[in-house]
Amino acid sequence: ELKVEQNPLFLSMQEGKNYTIYCNYSTTSDRLYWYRQDPGKSLESLFVLLSNGAVKQEGRLMASLDTKARLSTLHITAAVHDLSATYFCAVGRGGYQKVTFGTGTKLQVIP
Amino acid sequence: NAGVTQTPKFQVLKTGQSMTLQCAQDMNHEYMSWYRQDPGMGLRLIHYSVGAGITDQGEVPNGYNVSRSTTEDFPLRLLSAAPSQTSVYFCASSLGAGVDSPLHFGNGTRLTVT
Numbered sequence: 722e723l724k725v726e727q728n729p730l731f732l733s734m735q736e737g738k739n740y741t742i743y744c745n746y747s748t749t750s751d752r753l754y755w756y757r758q759d760p761g762k763s764l765e766s767l768f769v770l771l772s773n774g775a776v777k778q779e780g781r782l783m784a785s786l787d788t789k790a791r792l793s794t795l796h797i798t799a800a801v802h803d804l805s806a807t808y809f810c811a812v813g814r815g816g817y818q819k820v821t822f823g824t825g826t827k828l829q830v831i832p
Numbered sequence: 833n834a835g836v837t838q839t840p841k842f843q844v845l846k847t848g849q850s851m852t853l854q855c856a857q858d859m860n861h862e863y864m865s866w867y868r869q870d871p872g873m874g875l876r877l878i879h880y881s882v883g884a885g886i887t888d889q890g891e892v893p894n895g896y897n898v899s900r901s902t903t904e905d906f907p908l909r910l911l912s913a914a915p916s917q918t919s920v921y922f923c924a925s926s927l928g929a930g931v932d933s934p935l936h937f938g939n940g941t942r943l944t945v946t
Contacts (some may be wrong), residue, residue, distance in 0.1 A: 725874075754934055763922065764875075766934035809874060811935075818891065820865075822874040822933060 723748050725812050727823035735831050737799050742826045744793040744810035753793045754811040754820065755784050764809065767795075800830045834858050838923050838938035845945045853908040853941050855923030862928030864906040865890070865935070866898065868919040875922065878883040878903045881906055882928060 724747040734740050744753070755767040768777045770786035770793060777784050781804065784798045793810055811822040839854045857864065865880035877890030881900040895917060897909040906925075910917060921941045927933035 752932065763939045764935075764937045766936070769932050771932055771933050811875075819877065819880065821877070821891075822867075824872060824874040 723750075723812060723814060723821045723822040725810060725821050727808075727810055727826050729826060730824065731827050731829075733829045733831060734797075734800055736801055738799050739782070739799065741826075742795040742797075742808055742810075744823055746793075746804055746812045746821075747792050748791075748814070750788070750791070750812045750814055752813045753784075753786050753788070754813065755782075755793070756809045756811065758807045758809065758825070760807075767808075800828075802830045802832050804828060805830045833864060836923055836925050836936050836938035838921075838941050839878060840941060841939065843943050845910070845943065847913060847915060847945060849912065849913050851910050853910075853921055853923075853943075854905045855908065855938060856904050857906075857923075857925040857936070858904065859936065860903060861925035861936070862903070862931075864900065864923065864925045866896070866906070866908045867922045867924065868892065868917075869922060869940075870919050878908065878921075909944075915945045917943065918945045919943060 726745045753770040758763040758764045768784040773788040775786045781798045786793045807825045807827045809825045811820050813820045836857045855933050862883050866878040867875040869875045876892045879898040881887045903923040923938040926935050
């Protein structure tokens with residue numbers, strides 16, 4: 722059974738600071754996703770990572786993937802209040818895209 | 833471009849009642865799926881479909897039925913609602929064939945079973 726664990730579950734940080742969210746998964750995967758969810762809203766795709774060593778960046782967010790360690794990270798640079806949201810990693814296996822989600826990391830950026 | 837459309841947005845049911853949550857996408861996506869989201873548990877896969885006429889069970893399928901008669905529509909049926917099915921339900925779709933295709937989510941249906 723594929724398990725996906727994120728840490729921390731809650732993160733309160735000041736504006737301007739850097740921090741990293743970690744995503745560990747238990748078995749070999751085809752691909753790793755990061756999503757953002759604002760309170761009461763739907764999920765928005767941030768990144769899709771497909772191969773070992775993959776790195777993608779969008780604004781203040783950068784995601785990386787280490788398939789050997791079964792670890793993905795989401796790095797936040799110089800956080801701003803608008804980044805406050807819940808971030809989910811998700812892992813896909815198999816050709817039919819069965820996707821398993823982590824429990825999410827709730828990020829609060831304090832002005 | 834509407835993307836993934838879910839109806840209704842909110843629903844209250846009494847225990848034992850049945851209902852159908854609707855999901856439609858206009859992106860010609862092969863793959864569609866239903867998730868439920870509960871506090872502290874992330875999203876859990878209920879059922880998924882890789883194309884019209886093909887469905888399969890996910891992680892938590894009990895109490896739910898699905899069918900996929902067209903590419904566009906993927907309704908989720910609650911057979912006999914229970915309080916444990918109180919949750920937020922999300923429908924998602926993706927291209928399916930390409931491994932780099934993310935899931936596109938609808939806006940969700942918030943269901944309360946009393």
